[in-house]
Amino acid sequence: MERAVRELWAESRDLLGLHSPDAAAVPRAGSPPTPLAFLRDHVSPGRPLLLSSAATQHWPAASLWPTDSYLAEALRSTQVSLHLTPDGRADALAPHPRPRRPGDKCFASAHVRQVDFPTAVRLIRGSDPGSGLVAYAQQQDDCLRGEYAAVAGDVDAHVPWATEALGCLPEAVNLWIGSACSQTSFHKDHYDNIYAVVSGEKHFLLLPPTEHHRLYVRNYPAARYVAEQEEQDGELRLKLEVEEPERIVPWSSVDPYPTSPEEMAAQVSSFPLYFEGPRPIHCTVRAGEMLYLPSMWFHHVSQSPGPNGLTIAVNYWYDMHFDIKYAYFNFLRSFDIGEHSSRKTDALEGDLEETNC
Amino acid sequence: MERAVRELWAESRDLLGLHSPDAAAVPRAGSPPTPLAFLRDHVSPGRPLLLSSAATQHWPAASLWPTDSYLAEALRSTQVSLHLTPDGRADALAPHPRPRRPGDKCFASAHVRQVDFPTAVRLIRGSDPGSGLVAYAQQQDDCLRGEYAAVAGDVDAHVPWATEALGCLPEAVNLWIGSACSQTSFHKDHYDNIYAVVSGEKHFLLLPPTEHHRLYVRNYPAARYVAEQEEQDGELRLKLEVEEPERIVPWSSVDPYPTSPEEMAAQVSSFPLYFEGPRPIHCTVRAGEMLYLPSMWFHHVSQSPGPNGLTIAVNYWYDMHFDIKYAYFNFLRSFDIGEHSSRKTDALEGDLEETNC
Numbered sequence: 001m002e003r004a005v006r007e008l009w010a011e012s013r014d015l016l017g018l019h020s021p022d023a024a025a026v027p028r029a030g031s032p033p034t035p036l037a038f039l040r041d042h043v044s045p046g047r048p049l050l051l052s053s054a055a056t057q058h059w060p061a062a063s064l065w066p067t068d069s070y071l072a073e074a075l076r077s078t079q080v081s082l083h084l085t086p087d088g089r090a091d092a093l094a095p096h097p098r099p100r101r102p103g104d105k106c107f108a109s110a111h112v113r114q115v116d117f118p119t120a121v122r123l124i125r126g127s128d129p130g131s132g133l134v135a136y137a138q139q140q141d142d143c144l145r146g147e148y149a150a151v152a153g154d155v156d157a158h159v160p161w162a163t164e165a166l167g168c169l170p171e172a173v174n175l176w177i178g179s180a181c182s183q184t185s186f187h188k189d190h191y192d193n194i195y196a197v198v199s200g201e202k203h204f205l206l207l208p209p210t211e212h213h214r215l216y217v218r219n220y221p222a223a224r225y226v227a228e229q230e231e232q233d234g235e236l237r238l239k240l241e242v243e244e245p246e247r248i249v250p251w252s253s254v255d256p257y258p259t260s261p262e263e264m265a266a267q268v269s270s271f272p273l274y275f276e277g278p279r280p281i282h283c284t285v286r287a288g289e290m291l292y293l294p295s296m297w298f299h300h301v302s303q304s305p306g307p308n309g310l311t312i313a314v315n316y317w318y319d320m321h322f323d324i325k326y327a328y329f330n331f332l333r334s335f336d337i338g339e340h341s342s343r344k345t346d347a348l349e350g351d352l353e354e355t356n357c
Numbered sequence: 358m359e360r361a362v363r364e365l366w367a368e369s370r371d372l373l374g375l376h377s378p379d380a381a382a383v384p385r386a387g388s389p390p391t392p393l394a395f396l397r398d399h400v401s402p403g404r405p406l407l408l409s410s411a412a413t414q415h416w417p418a419a420s421l422w423p424t425d426s427y428l429a430e431a432l433r434s435t436q437v438s439l440h441l442t443p444d445g446r447a448d449a450l451a452p453h454p455r456p457r458r459p460g461d462k463c464f465a466s467a468h469v470r471q472v473d474f475p476t477a478v479r480l481i482r483g484s485d486p487g488s489g490l491v492a493y494a495q496q497q498d499d500c501l502r503g504e505y506a507a508v509a510g511d512v513d514a515h516v517p518w519a520t521e522a523l524g525c526l527p528e529a530v531n532l533w534i535g536s537a538c539s540q541t542s543f544h545k546d547h548y549d550n551i552y553a554v555v556s557g558e559k560h561f562l563l564l565p566p567t568e569h570h571r572l573y574v575r576n577y578p579a580a581r582y583v584a585e586q587e588e589q590d591g592e593l594r595l596k597l598e599v600e601e602p603e604r605i606v607p608w609s610s611v612d613p614y615p616t617s618p619e620e621m622a623a624q625v626s627s628f629p630l631y632f633e634g635p636r637p638i639h640c641t642v643r644a645g646e647m648l649y650l651p652s653m654w655f656h657h658v659s660q661s662p663g664p665n666g667l668t669i670a671v672n673y674w675y676d677m678h679f680d681i682k683y684a685y686f687n688f689l690r691s692f693d694i695g696e697h698s699s700r701k702t703d704a705l706e707g708d709l710e711e712t713n714c
Contacts, residue, residue: 004691012684035393040524044401045680167397210684323402327369327567328685334361 005213005337009278012210016047018281026050026206026283026291035164038292043165043192046294046325048206048281053288056196061154061314062288066199066306071151075117080147081139082120083110085182085225086238088127088134092185093220093251097240103266107249110136111225111238120177125309127181133236134181142172144314155314159194162292162318166192170316178311184301186215186252191317193293197285200311201304205256206281209296209329213337214273215252222247256280256300273338285313295320296329362570362694366635369567373404375638383407383563383640383648392521395649400522400549403651403682405563405638410645413553418511418671419645423556423663428508432474437504438496439477440467442539442582443595445484445491449542450577450608454597460623464606467493468582468595477534482666484538490593491538499529501671512671516551519649519675523549527673535668541658543572543609548674550650554642557668558661562613563638566653566686570694571630572609579604613637613657630695642670652677653686 017027026048032055033041042049056062064070083090090110097106115123123135144152158170171191188209195202207214225238254274258264268275280300285291287306293299303311320326374384383405389412390398399406413419421427440447447467454463472480480492501509515527528548545566552559564571582595611631615621625632637657642648644663650656660668677683 004688007691008684008688011687012681015679015681015684036396036522037524039393039396039401040522040678044396045678047680165393165397167394208681210681321397321402322372323404324369324372324565324567325682325685327365327372328682328689330368331361331365332685332688334364 039165049292051290055290079114083136086132087129088181106223107220109224127179136182137177144173144175166318172317176313186300194316195291198312199306202285203302204283205300207298219248396522406649408647412647435474436471440493443489444486445538463580464577466581484536493539494534501530501532529674533670543657551673552648555669556663559642560659561640562657564655576605
């Protein structure tokens with residue numbers, strides 16, 4: 001069985017034009033595709049596309065948002081959702097606060113609070129895992145058209161060639177403002193995703209849906225960072241609490257960038273299909289560029305700030321078309337590869353939640 | 358494993374909108390789709406489409422070809438390829454002429470000869486399995502633009518909305534002239550197929566690629582009908598000869614319309630995944646109508662003649678795009694489902710040849 005799955009990995013990368021290490025790069029284009037070419041060459045086969053900054057050069061945001069003052073002024077009295085974690089890893093695995101066995105992990109969500117935008121930017125710029133507080137302004141609820149409506153007109157309301165190709169307007173348009181301290185763990189979304197960077201860079205690690213088993217999706221109890229002791233000393237401290245009643249989240253066990261050599265050794269030994277299999281596809285999206293990330297692709301995202309100290313991005317989520325590819329994916333997922341028989345494997349029946357992008 | 362495969366069948370039919378017995382019909386449209394809608398709603402998900410006669414009403418062939426005299430006149434001195442079999446079953450399984458074990462079968466191809474068009478029509482109209490001779494004018498080598506070039510201008514040279522959607526011109530355009538005596542056994546093609554009926558009706562039985570195992574693709578020795586004894590009495594007799602050196606053809610073992618109750622009982626008992634699984638999708642394409650048959654779909658075709666005694670059809674083969682769906686199909690095909698361990702199963706590694714449509 002494992003041989004058949006490995007052959008599937010090789011053949012799908014080959015057919016995607018991503019087989020050899022040298023060719024393992026996302027296809028690039030200098031200008032946006034026609035809707036037909038986008039649909040035929042990227043959406044239908046599930047093939048990413050990286051567009052040059054020609055894609056967003058007409059956006060007022062392209063020149064306005066990277067400046068220091070524009071967003072602060074436009075949003076000076078706007079309340080926004082700020083996601084707080086001690087280490088920049090929200091919606092990611094973290095050590096279980098009350099482990100039954102050594103090394104038990106949980107799925108940790110950020111502490112979210114409403115703050116005014118200037119405070120959010122100050123906390124994002126001051127993010128420091130050393131001091132235990134990393135801030136990320138984001139909310140995956142169509143927030144650009146909600147909380148950030150005052151600046152939504154600075155970008156296209158939708159991506160015209162994608163809208164025409166996919167036959168629908170985006171379900172959500174989200175704004176992301178963070179720093180180098182924040183990263184997003186491996187997951188997939190049930191959306192076709194157009195991801196535009198306005199300031200700084202986003203670094204994607206990508207795996208096609210066929211490589212599901214390399215992510216070691218397992219069930220983890222949901223937990224959430226809560227703020228404590230802030231009344232006493234005015235400082236915000238975050239503490240991880242497991243949700244009650246228990247809620248289980250199937251999530252990838254793989255951390256491609258562990259923070260210590262010991263953790264790296266543990267990762268390599270525990271998740272050989274990831275660390276020894278074909279290399280993930282790296283893709284850096286620079287300010288002005290736009291990435292088409294097909295639905296169901298696994299992605300891990302880290303970021304670098306622009307000269308303004310911020311990474312700013314906008315993404316458009318279009319509802320995916322559930323078709324025979326999705327049925328095939330579920331068939332593939334039903335097999336138990338790379339897991340030891342001593343482990344419960346019902347995580348494989350579950351689905352990665354649609355959080356983060 | 359078999360459970361996972363059955364779930365794949367159910368989910369893919371569900372996502373194709375073909376799940377319930379009542380809905381198990383090919384989607385219909387009154388007028389040709391836009392290229393974008395065709396690509397998005399049919400090619401990309403692999404979903405057939407049946408178009409009303411509006412699709413071909415502008416073809417001169419629509420009015421000219423069904424008449425008795427037009428084609429005979431236009432092609433009166435044209436040599437065409439006529440496929441001859443005793444029973445109308447070319448590129449189909451037949452009893453092996455030298456069986457090692459009772460019931461052994463081979464893959465039988467027609468005896469092909471060049472005759473002038475009026476003779477071809479006379480033999481097609483006179484086809485009779487009772488007398489051991491069935492004729493079918495066809496040649497899957499772009500024959501409309503080859504042998505039948507004199508009338509090729511009576512139909513569109515390509516299907517504009519399909520050409521625009523698929524980004525290429527058809528690889529082949531074929532003409533098919535037959536009678537009710539001819540049928541085409543279950544197979545699939547590595548082409549996106551647009552099938553237009555000009556006279557009579559074509560009756561398709563369809564199964565999506567996910568239902569591969571229901572076809573019991575096995576390896577058969579290739580054989581060919583040869584003509585014999587015609588010198589003596591002027592009559593054409595066909596005899597099946599196994600090819601030398603041996604050539605193996607992977608082909609579906611299933612005959613949905615066996616000719617005797619005994620053979621039907623043998624089929625049902627030998628191929629339960631076909632006969633007891635979800636019903637194949639029936640689709641009758643009437644004169645003037647056009648069927649889009651996605652690449653990799655299994656199809657069995659039988660036909661009824663029009664008032665002129667002939668079934669006439671034109672099909673356009675567009676090169677398929679090999680993408681992740683194809684990789685998933687090969688993954689699925691690598692599993693040994695519905696076969697007994699006593700049998701050699703390397704047929705499952707092979708591929709149905711691209712013959713017939």
